[in-house]
Amino acid sequence: MRRESKWVVAAALVTGSAGVASWAREDAAPESKPAPAPAPLVVRPDPRVAQLLADLGSDDYRTREKAGRDLTALGEKALPGMKAVLLATDSPEVQRRLAVLVRKMEVDRLVAPKRVTLAVKQKTVKEALDEVSKQTGYKIEYGGNGGNELKHDFEFDGAPFWVAIDRVASANGCVVFAEYDDETIRVYNQDSVNPYVAYAGPFRFLATNINSNKSVQLSGINRRGGNAQRHENMSFQFQIQSEPKNPMLGVTQAEVISATDENGGSLIPPRDPNNRQAYYENRGMRGHNTYGNLNLNRSGAGAATTIKSLKAKIGIILLSGVTPEILIGDPLKVKGKAFVGRTAELDFTSLVEDPNTKGSYVLDATMRKLGVTDENQQDYNWSNSAWSRIELQDAAGNKYQTHGPNNLNNNGASVQFTIPFTPNDRRTGKANKLGPPVKVVVNEWLSVTHEVTFEFKDLPLP
Incomplete structure (x- = not known):
């Protein structure tokens, strides 16, 4: 496979749209050069926002501070202009203030409900x-x-x-x-x-079931008057649904804060110090529906029939941004080349039209995660979902749809896949009117973990 290791791929995000610029080595073959970058999106904020942005660079400290507070109060309405100025300004003071404000407002936007x-x-x-x-x-x-x-x-x-x-x-x-x-x-x-629902900001928690398991220890009983030990453990399952603005990448293990039955008995299980690992119920992919569970301890609950109150917390891993890191122009003509981005490398074998379905295409490639230092700690969540970071677009920026790879072989640090792309709408199955594919985009996903507290009341016990 021909390798072009000196590719540099840069991206600028403005109001959710990306202008991507790429450069090849000077000695690269002419046909290997990527497609020309689209012109950056020009954002003209309204006069009030424009004045506040100008005030961020004022010589007067109080004016700068007030401008920051007023921009924060405007919220999402001010973000497009703030992002545009952040990319364009040559003032270190304005850049510093805007970087802090934009980051905070982006997180606030994610964790606050509409x-x-x-x-x-x-x-x-x-x-x-x-x-x-x-x-x-x-x-x-x-x-x-x-x-x-x-x-x-x-x-x-x-x-x-x-x-x-x-x-x-x-x-x-x-x-x-x-x-x-x-x-x-x-x-x-x-x-x-669905009678048991809890709300927490932009998230909806839906109780699905409670499983109970009883056991009696029949061996290893103390010689000096020990009795058979009886245990009853429970597992509480729930769904988490996010608002459409909030794609989720996964969740951390949920943790019980408090849990009591109607008699005041505690249902909190013994603390497990190893029970804080992150896992990905969305198979590592972005989605708006995921699952969680809580272990409860019913020992000593006696004749209790209801969980009077169950309060818990969970970390929700949110997609906070999508940044294009590799752009491959005219992909139907690219054969056997390697492209390097900030976090991943793509060995591009080929993109060909599906011989059985006109207007559909099949991508054959291998993707590697950069910066892997410990071969014993491979990230299979990344490798299992790497394909979902790849987009196939026509000249108008319309995206071909995929339901996932036909073939996937990975070791955590790299993954080889064959991905079918179709013009068909994922939900309706009807074909969208798309032009021929003109570029392949590999995206980097930015994430933030937000801890959420939720509470259910009056859940029936099995």
Whole structure:
């Protein structure tokens, strides 16, 4: 395989769009040069934001401090302009202040819920959901209630998104579905309900089941009057659903803070010092639905029938940014070359049209994680999901869809895969109108771990 080890790939992110610039070695073959970089996105903030950004570089300390506070108060509305100035400014003072402000505001945006304010009379559930969609910017798909579209009164004053949509749906006997791992929330009529739900910021916790296991120790009993030891352990399973703005990459192991039955008995299990490792229920991929579990101790609970209160905490690993790190132009003509980014290297074997499906393509490549120093501590979460960081785009930036590799062989530090790309919409199966592929993009995922506390009440015990 031909290797071009001197590739440098840079990316600039502005308001969620990326301008990617790449350079090849001077002695590289002409056909190996990447596609020209798109022009950076120009952002013109509104006059108020522009003035505050200018004030960040003021000679007066109080003016600089006030500008920072006012930009923070504006929140997401000010972020596009702040990001643009951060990339363009040559003032160290402005750059320093903006870097701190942008990072904090990006994290705050991730961990704060979208809020809904609504005061309507005699509106159908669809009409109310349309208003929720308008306020939040989220796509909400409503399946109706068999033609029985009654009218209701709805009133919310800054209600978190999940609270609002659950109440609107339940008014018409519908259930909210967020298990499809895409950015669409679905509200359908359903005979069953989910009665045990907890809310925490932009996250919805759905209790799914409690498993109980009884055991009696029949060996190793103390000679001096020991009795058989009886144990009863429980496992509580739950789902975590995030708002569409918040793709999740995984979770840490959940930890019980407090747990009592209706008689005041404690259900907290003995502390396990090794039980804080991170794991990835989304198979290391971005998604909006993941799972967790808690171990509980029922020993001594006697005739208790209810968990009166269960409070726990869990770290949710959020996708905080996507940065293109490798751009391969005109990929249908690229054969057997290696491309190096900041965190990964891609040995690009080929991209060919699927001989059995016109308009679909198959990528054959090997991806390596850079910076691996301990061969005994391989990151299989990374290697199992590396393919999902790869995008195939047409000239307009439209993305081909993939459901995952047909073939995957990895050792934690590198992974070889064959990935089919199709113009078909992932959810509907219908073909989108896409042009021929003109570039392959390998993205770097940036993440932040946010600890969330959640609480369930009055859960029935088995």
